[in-house]
Amino acid sequence: MAEKDGDENKVAKQDQLPADKTQTVDSTSGTTQDASHEVQQELVPSDARELEVVDVREGAFGVRGTGDTSGYGGLTRPVMMPGAAQPPFGGWFDEVHDRLQTLTDSHDDRVIEKVVVDRGELTFFIRRHALLEVVTHLRNDDALRFEFCSSISGVHFPHESGRELHVVYHLLSMTHRRRIRLEVTCPDDDPHVPSVVSIYPTADWHERETWDFFGIQFDGHPALTRILMPDDWQGHPQRKDYPLGGIPVEYKGGTIPSPEHRRSYS
Amino acid sequence: MTTVNDPYAGTTESTEGPVFTVTGQDWDSVDASVVEGDRIVVNMGPQHPSTHGVLRLVLEIDGETVRDARPGIGYLHTGIEKNMEFRTWTQGVTFCTRMDYVAPFSNEAAYVAAVEKLLEIEDQVPEKAKIIRVLMLELNRISSHLVCIATGGMEIGALTVMTCGFRDRELILDCFEMISGLRMNHAYFRPGGVAQDLPAGAIEKLHSTVRLLKERLPEYAALCNANPIFKGRLKGVGHLDLAGCLALGLSGPVLRATGYDWDLRRTQPYWGYETYDFDVVTWDEPDAYGRFRVRLEEMWQSLRIVEQATERLAVMEGEPVMVADKKIAWPAQLSVGADGQGNSAEHIRHIMGESMEALIHHFKIVTEGFRVPAGQAYAAIEAPRGEIGCHAVSDGGTRPYRVHFRDPSFVNLQGTSVMSEGGMLSDVIVAIASIDPVMGGVDR
Numbered sequence: 221m222a223e224k225d226g227d228e229n230k231v232a233k234q235d236q237l238p239a240d241k242t243q244t245v246d247s248t249s250g251t252t253q254d255a256s257h258e259v260q261q262e263l264v265p266s267d268a269r270e271l272e273v274v275d276v277r278e279g280a281f282g283v284r285g286t287g288d289t290s291g292y293g294g295l296t297r298p299v300m301m302p303g304a305a306q307p308p309f310g311g312w313f314d315e316v317h318d319r320l321q322t323l324t325d326s327h328d329d330r331v332i333e334k335v336v337v338d339r340g341e342l343t344f345f346i347r348r349h350a351l352l353e354v355v356t357h358l359r360n361d362d363a364l365r366f367e368f369c370s371s372i373s374g375v376h377f378p379h380e381s382g383r384e385l386h387v388v389y390h391l392l393s394m395t396h397r398r399r400i401r402l403e404v405t406c407p408d409d410d411p412h413v414p415s416v417v418s419i420y421p422t423a424d425w426h427e428r429e430t431w432d433f434f435g436i437q438f439d440g441h442p443a444l445t446r447i448l449m450p451d452d453w454q455g456h457p458q459r460k461d462y463p464l465g466g467i468p469v470e471y472k473g474g475t476i477p478s479p480e481h482r483r484s485y486s
Numbered sequence: 487m488t489t490v491n492d493p494y495a496g497t498t499e500s501t502e503g504p505v506f507t508v509t510g511q512d513w514d515s516v517d518a519s520v521v522e523g524d525r526i527v528v529n530m531g532p533q534h535p536s537t538h539g540v541l542r543l544v545l546e547i548d549g550e551t552v553r554d555a556r557p558g559i560g561y562l563h564t565g566i567e568k569n570m571e572f573r574t575w576t577q578g579v580t581f582c583t584r585m586d587y588v589a590p591f592s593n594e595a596a597y598v599a600a601v602e603k604l605l606e607i608e609d610q611v612p613e614k615a616k617i618i619r620v621l622m623l624e625l626n627r628i629s630s631h632l633v634c635i636a637t638g639g640m641e642i643g644a645l646t647v648m649t650c651g652f653r654d655r656e657l658i659l660d661c662f663e664m665i666s667g668l669r670m671n672h673a674y675f676r677p678g679g680v681a682q683d684l685p686a687g688a689i690e691k692l693h694s695t696v697r698l699l700k701e702r703l704p705e706y707a708a709l710c711n712a713n714p715i716f717k718g719r720l721k722g723v724g725h726l727d728l729a730g731c732l733a734l735g736l737s738g739p740v741l742r743a744t745g746y747d748w749d750l751r752r753t754q755p756y757w758g759y760e761t762y763d764f765d766v767v768t769w770d771e772p773d774a775y776g777r778f779r780v781r782l783e784e785m786w787q788s789l790r791i792v793e794q795a796t797e798r799l800a801v802m803e804g805e806p807v808m809v810a811d812k813k814i815a816w817p818a819q820l821s822v823g824a825d826g827q828g829n830s831a832e833h834i835r836h837i838m839g840e841s842m843e844a845l846i847h848h849f850k851i852v853t854e855g856f857r858v859p860a861g862q863a864y865a866a867i868e869a870p871r872g873e874i875g876c877h878a879v880s881d882g883g884t885r886p887y888r889v890h891f892r893d894p895s896f897v898n899l900q901g902t903s904v905m906s907e908g909g910m911l912s913d914v915i916v917a918i919a920s921i922d923p924v925m926g927g928v929d930r
Contacts, residue, residue, distance in 0.1 A: 275881065299881045302861050338861050339603055367732050370866065371875050371892035388877060390864050390892070394732075397753055401864060422735025425900050448560040448929055457568055458888075464565075464572055479572040485854045485884045 275299035275379040304334035313342045319364055323357040343401040348413050351404055355419045366391035372426035374434035376459045384408040385436050415441035433458035532561045536641045536915045539925035547911055555906040557899055562929040570889045574855030575601055578886055580673040586927030587670055588633050591626040592869035594675035596876035599865035601677040604858050604880050607809055614805040615679035616757040621795040624788040629658040630870035631781040638919035642719050654702050657695050664691055679808035682820050692796045720775035724905040724917030727772050735897040738872025743769045743776035750868035762791045774920035814856050817848045855884040871895055871922055895923035
């Protein structure tokens with residue numbers, strides 16, 4: 221499952237779009253191109269990247285299927301995350317990337333699925349089977365030396381089929397004063413990611429929290445139990461399909477719905 | 487999962503294996519023949535006056551010696567991160583300020599730094615807003631360290647330290663109240679700047695507070711530094727060296743007490759910290775006493791930064807404190823009306839009587855909020871307890887898609903076991919007090 225290719229998913233995602241909306245968007249020009257015009261992409265400067273569609277939203281104000289006559293019901297907005305960048309990335313980003321590739325002995329996408337450079341931050345999408353190998357090198361190698369694991373948490377993208385759950389690692393190199401982010405994805409029906417507790421003991425509670433809130437199982441964790449929710453809690457609250465809860469509030473005759481049921485603009 | 491033959495396991499069966507409730511009063515169900523030695527499991531907290539909040543400790547003790555210490559957390563979990571996904575980006579500040587309630591400005595700082603990174607407006611935040619933020623963060627560092635020393639002292643029986651600490655913290659809370667309107671839970675930092683400008687008389691107030699603090703701070707040194715009882719309780723307790731700190735992810739005064747001068751204000755400066763004159767405080771004994779001394783000296787260094795920031799602000803009257811971009815900036819400034827705090831009468835007159843477009847804009851930005859381009863960002867701030875990080879993910883909407891806080895208390899608390907195991911039961915209290923966890927931040 222871990223070998224599942226990112227491109228496959230992208231294709232699968234685009235299949236869900238209406239046929240006339242199958243397109244890629246070039247971040248620099250802002251124009252849309254037909255996906256078949258692959259040749260054009262070679263002319264784009266190297267810092268340009270393809271954005272990745274993770275979700276498609278329709279309508280506005282959170283209204284669904286009410287016979288909306290405002291015209292907003294016809295809105296379609298793809299949610300696009302910054303996509304893969306191509307080397308050179310600039311600055312020390314290349315040093316880290318090249319060193320990591322050398323150490324893991326891979327110049328295909330067997331280990332590093334893709335590299336995202338966005339807002340001055342470097343993100344490596346790591347295949348989950350290679351995670352332990354990668355973090356071991358990241359911590360131990362002199363040129364990398366990410367000795368401090370700041371944070372581990374999860375993000376749930378329910379519409380990214382096959383890679384719904386993301387685990388995000390923020391590593392800090394105190395030696396070189398650098399920060400990087402690792403991202404590992406796993407499908408909802410196989411929520412397993414190797415535990416990095418053996419490399420970063422601090423990951424213990426972070427991984428427990430991520431299990432607690434997202435239901436991601438960290439294989440090899442010494443005691444993967446709930447940490448913030450009660451031990452007998454049902455469900456994993458930070459997942460997008462888990463409701464916020466809350467009750468409507470009455471005030472001076474009017475009723476204000478709970479935050480979850482208020483008008484949404486997202 | 488296979489059945490574990492554990493004498494402490496309860497009788498409740500579940501698919502995950504045996505359930506350990508550790509609620510006590512279960513002597514009858516413990517199979518005495520399987521238990522080795524004379525160990526007793528003591529449940530300390532979550533309602534215990536010395537555990538620094540609703541922290542629960544499951545201690546396995548052998549006489550007075552702690553053999554196994556396991557912290558149990560989650561008693562103050564309020565779902566702040568989940569709630570923030572259902573509010574606008576601006577409203578998020580109001581939630582996250584409540585996490586670590588002893589250092590609320592650090593929470594706000596990490597959050598707005600992450601949002602500003604996502605919006606790519608870091609360079610557009612006005613200079614004055616950055617200086618006010620630094621000022622508030624450093625005042626907050628002093629008040630937070632005062633609480634740490636005060637409650638830490640109280641927990642070992644030094645009541646005078648407690649009364650002094652809370653007395654002096656009150657001075658700083660008065661400044662907070664004057665500037666932000668609230669003593670705690672300020673929601674004062676906003677994406678793009680701060681909620682409002684300094685009120686009239688703030689500079690004078692800051693001057694007099696700094697003057698008073700300079701008189702009061704030496705009292706702690708005089709009372710504690712060479713006090714044989716104080717040293718006897720703190721020295722050599724809760725030892726954790728540099729390698730242990732890095733492995734377990736501990737940062738802040740605990741890390742600096744090992745002698746490593748890691749301070750994000752110096753190593754990865756933000757908001758102009760590189761332009762202030764201050765020293766990073768370290769100590770060469772990584773124990774509770776060393777951490778106390780680091781905090782004591784850090785208050786002096788923060789005071790230096792406060793003085794410099796006050797000087798700079800004194801000549802910046804009338805300069806903007808919010809980004810110029812009207813699509814992000816909160817439309818109205820607050821003002822003090824006849825009935826207390828409220829919107830500025832001038833702004834209300836403008837939107838209600840003069841410009842319909844201004845009214846629409848006000849309505850849209852307040853109810854709908856601004857959109858943040860899709861992507862993710864991580865921002866780290868040096869909080870009084872260590873690195874507080876905010877990982878914010880946007881899907882391009884008006885609400886955060888996901889916000890996660892790396893709270894220093896949460897991570898530092900992992901050091902409890904290694905600091906207390908093998909020591910005396912009474913030293914567990916000292917070790918935890920030296921970590922200074924705030925459970926609001928741990929549990930979020």
